[in-house]
Amino acid sequence: xxxxxxxxxxxxxxxxxxxxxxxxxxxxxxxxxxxxxxxxxxxxxxxxxxxxxxxxxxxxxxxxxxxxxxxxxxxxxxxxxxxxxxxxxxxxxxxxxxxxxxxxxxxxxxxxxxxxxxxxxxxxxxxxxxxxxxxxxxxxxxxxxxxxxxxxxxxxxxxxxxxxxxxxxxxxxxxxxxxxxxxxxxxxxxxxxxxxxxxxxxxxxxxxxxxxxxxxxxxxxxxxxxxxxxxxxxxxxxxxxxxxxxxxxxxxxxxxxxxxxxxxxxxxxxxxxxxxxxxxxxxxxxxxxxxxxxxxxxxxxxxxxxxxxxxxxxxxxxxxxxxxxxxxxxxxxxxxxxxxxxxxxxxxxxxxxxxxxxxxxxxxxxxxxxxxxxxxxxxxxxxxxxxxxxxxxxxxxxxxxxxxxxxxxxxxxxxxxxxxxxxxxxxxxxxxxxxxxx
Amino acid sequence: xxxxxxxxxxxxxxxxxxxxxxxxxxxxxxxxxxxxxxxxxxxxxxxxxxxxxxxxxxxxxxxxxxxxxxxxxxxxxxxxxxxxxxxxxxxxxxxxxxxxxxxxxxxxxxxxxxxxxxxxxxxxxxxxxxxxxxxxxxxxxxxxxxxxxxxxxxxxxxxxxxxxxxxxxxxxxxxxxxxxxxxxxxxxxxxxxxxxxxxxxxxxxxxxxxxxxxxxxxxxxxxxxxxxxxxxxxxxxxxxxxxxxxxxxxxxxxxxxxxxxxxxxxxxxxxxxxxxxxxxxxxxxxxxxxxxxxxxxxxxxxxxxxxxxxxxxxxxxxxxxxxxxxxx
Numbered sequence: 192x193x194x195x196x197x198x199x200x201x202x203x204x205x206x207x208x209x210x211x212x213x214x215x216x217x218x219x220x221x222x223x224x225x226x227x228x229x230x231x232x233x234x235x236x237x238x239x240x241x242x243x244x245x246x247x248x249x250x251x252x253x254x255x256x257x258x259x260x261x262x263x264x265x266x267x268x269x270x271x272x273x274x275x276x277x278x279x280x281x282x283x284x285x286x287x288x289x290x291x292x293x294x295x296x297x298x299x300x301x302x303x304x305x306x307x308x309x310x311x312x313x314x315x316x317x318x319x320x321x322x323x324x325x326x327x328x329x330x331x332x333x334x335x336x337x338x339x340x341x342x343x344x345x346x347x348x349x350x351x352x353x354x355x356x357x358x359x360x361x362x363x364x365x366x367x368x369x370x371x372x373x374x375x376x377x378x379x380x381x382x383x384x385x386x387x388x389x390x391x392x393x394x395x396x397x398x399x400x401x402x403x404x405x406x407x408x409x410x411x412x413x414x415x416x417x418x419x420x421x422x423x424x425x426x427x428x429x430x431x432x433x434x435x436x437x438x439x440x441x442x443x444x445x446x447x448x449x450x451x452x453x454x455x456x457x458x459x460x461x462x463x464x465x466x467x468x469x470x471x472x473x474x475x476x477x478x479x480x481x482x483x484x485x486x487x488x489x490x491x492x493x494x495x496x497x498x499x500x501x502x503x504x505x506x507x508x509x510x511x512x513x514x515x516x517x518x519x520x521x522x523x524x525x526x527x528x529x530x531x532x533x534x535x536x537x538x539x540x541x542x543x544x545x546x547x548x549x550x551x552x553x554x555x556x557x558x559x560x561x562x563x564x565x566x567x568x569x570x571x572x573x574x575x576x577x578x579x580x581x582x583x584x585x586x587x588x589x590x591x592x593x594x595x596x597x598x599x600x601x602x603x604x605x606x607x608x609x610x611x612x613x614x615x616x617x618x619x620x621x622x623x624x625x626x627x628x629x
Numbered sequence: 630x631x632x633x634x635x636x637x638x639x640x641x642x643x644x645x646x647x648x649x650x651x652x653x654x655x656x657x658x659x660x661x662x663x664x665x666x667x668x669x670x671x672x673x674x675x676x677x678x679x680x681x682x683x684x685x686x687x688x689x690x691x692x693x694x695x696x697x698x699x700x701x702x703x704x705x706x707x708x709x710x711x712x713x714x715x716x717x718x719x720x721x722x723x724x725x726x727x728x729x730x731x732x733x734x735x736x737x738x739x740x741x742x743x744x745x746x747x748x749x750x751x752x753x754x755x756x757x758x759x760x761x762x763x764x765x766x767x768x769x770x771x772x773x774x775x776x777x778x779x780x781x782x783x784x785x786x787x788x789x790x791x792x793x794x795x796x797x798x799x800x801x802x803x804x805x806x807x808x809x810x811x812x813x814x815x816x817x818x819x820x821x822x823x824x825x826x827x828x829x830x831x832x833x834x835x836x837x838x839x840x841x842x843x844x845x846x847x848x849x850x851x852x853x854x855x856x857x858x859x860x861x862x863x864x865x866x867x868x869x870x871x872x873x874x875x876x877x878x879x880x881x882x883x884x885x886x887x888x889x890x891x892x893x894x895x896x897x898x899x900x901x902x903x904x905x906x907x908x909x910x911x912x913x914x915x916x917x918x919x920x921x922x923x924x925x926x927x928x929x930x931x932x933x934x935x936x937x938x939x940x941x942x943x944x945x946x947x948x949x950x951x952x953x954x955x956x957x
Contacts, residue, residue, distance in 0.1 A: 442950030526646035549647045556756035561897045569949045592948040600650030607656040614648035
């Protein structure tokens with residue numbers, strides 16, 4: 192069988208060997224934990240604890256601020272020190288709850304005591320909503336919203352995004368190897384929500400051990416199977432993944448549900464399992480700490496709210512002065528100028544690089560070589576879009592379908608003139624989206 | 630807050646920030662241009678071998694002059710020096726390969742000036758020119774100095790003193806005279822320095838294809854459509870030898886693999902390149918068969934360059950997940 196894939200894409204150096212074989216270990220939480228009220232797409236959560244209050248580990252400290260929103264839980268026990276603006280990974284100052292860790296880790300009651308077998312469809316979704324689960328791959332879209340499409344009967348494919356196509360990231364890989372039962376358990380819960388659905392674990396072929404393990408584990412399960420994807424970036428992009436698995440192509444105006452699909456990331460599916468079967472709210476996540484400036488790269492189970500500095504410390508600290516620190520993968524992550532920021536539900540990695548590859552090159556004139564066209568997974572003409580974007584030509588930008596860009600950055604990666612194509616297109620998209628809102 | 634900022638400023642090595650992505654491919658403009666230069670090596674070497682030391686002087690002086698004009702213009706205009714991207718040197722080599730070996734000394738000078746300053750830099754430099762600089766200069770020279778530009782007499786090789794005065798094989802083909810396919814393929818014939826050997830150009834072209842610098846779409850469609858056109862309108866029907874003479878003769882091979890494929894002046898999408906290739910083939914056919922001269926590649930590509938924006942307009946690809954906008 193030929194491998195499932197899409198047209199376009201790139202093959203960057205993947206750097207996964209740095210942390211691939213490091214089993215997940217617990218990272219110690221620091222003295223002070225910071226919980227931004229906005230860790231997801233949608234309305235910010237509303238704080239429900241006051242300064243000075245004592246909170247327990249797994250206690251809700253902020254409730255959802257609307258339907259498209261998610262509550263926030265404390266991942267330690269301790270005292271609320273205040274609610275103030277703190278810097279987040281994107282550089283913005285966001286209202287955050289500050290909790291002083293008392294080191295006791297006194298547990299709060301589970302969010303549900305009902306057994307999964309006794310729950311109705313609505314109750315399952317409600318538990319997922321209550322647990323504060325959001326898309327943990329990076330976007331942070333509230334999962335309960337994803338699981339409530341207009342017409343649930345039309346959903347026929349529930350895909351777990353096990354591609355992990357971003358270079359350096361190995362957290363999903365480790366989870367698949369270490370907690371396959373929880374992953375399959377979570378997927379079964381999801382599939383159980385839709386009566387016509389089958390579950391698919393979509394894995395890139397650079398993880399043969401995961402493919403073997405999960406194929407074996409799912410052998411006896413009728414409606415769950417493993418799909419092998421070609422290793423290529425951005426294979427894990429939602430639209431490209433749906434196409435690779437089902438051959439259905441959707442555009443920016445459509446939702447995965449329009450193609451009968453629901454897509455969730457590995458960590459999210461495990462969080463669903465833990466919430467529904469064990470009553471655990473979302474207070475942990477797995478983070479890869481890697482890069483050539485890190486002493487002991489590895490994968491860590493981290494309490495949300497932990498400071499990035501503590502996480503870097505857990506990985507042995509710096510080997511040399513990092514020139515660039517990235518939260519997330521090198522293709523779509525955020526560059527940090529300050530590591531004093533908290534781990535949130537969507538932090539997948541901290542990468543510390545001894546050299547900044549972007550600063551090494553200076554953008555030069557476009558020679559119209561067309562490499563960006565060849566790799567664009569949305570089949571656009573990035574060089575021309577970037578040109579229109581830099582001149583603020585709204586109409587031309589729209590005529591070349593600029594809004595269809597998935598911001599994967601493949602165009603900037605291949606550009607021999609080292610132009611910041613993705614950046615220009617992205618900025619223009621933001622501008623257009625802001626105009627639409629008006 | 631302010632305390633925080635001052636603290637950061639005094640930190641010796643603040644990590645750098647930039648928009649995504651944070652990694653880059655190893656390719657560069659200079660490497661691509663270098664590849665094309667390498668691809669032209671067989672044709673250049675054969676040209677020098679066939680036409681003697683004078684050819685070598687022309688090649689070197691064109692390359693040096695183009696680099697000099699690029700440097701000089703950018704110096705005068707206080708622009709960043711871009712000789713390092715090798716595009717000016719490449720233009721120089723292409724120009725030299727398009728000159729007959731007997732041109733007087735000022736032809737490379739004027740040609741280089743026209744290519745770099747008039748066609749390229751006045752329009753904004755690399756990436757902004759709408760016309761292939763080397764071809765623009767060649768056409769300018771052919772129109773202005775026709776006598777020198779169409780004098781294809783040469784001294785064979787390095788030692789001999791005999792001047793061979795002959796028409797190009799393509800002219801012979803046009804005039805219904807005999808032609809020798811083997812020597813047209815190998816290149817020991819009259820013509821410009823770099824165009825005579827189809828074999829040498831093919832080797833370079835295949836090298837570019839293997840390196841991924843060009844794709845088959847444009848070159849292949851160009852050659853194919855010309856053959857079809859000649860077969861239909863050439864008056865000799867499907868005469869394999871006649872068609873092969875058109876294929877190997879004149880500047881077609883050099884044009885199809887090294888001139889029409891110039892990134893800046895060809896359409897960016899594969900579909901656009903196919904249309905462009907077909908268009909070039911038809912134009913070349915018209916010029917060769919119905920025009921007054923034997924040759925037509927340069928003019929076909931120059932005119933093709935002009936319609937590239939139109940081709941681009943009608944070949945905007947449909948995006949991923951395209952739906953007909955019926956619902957809205």
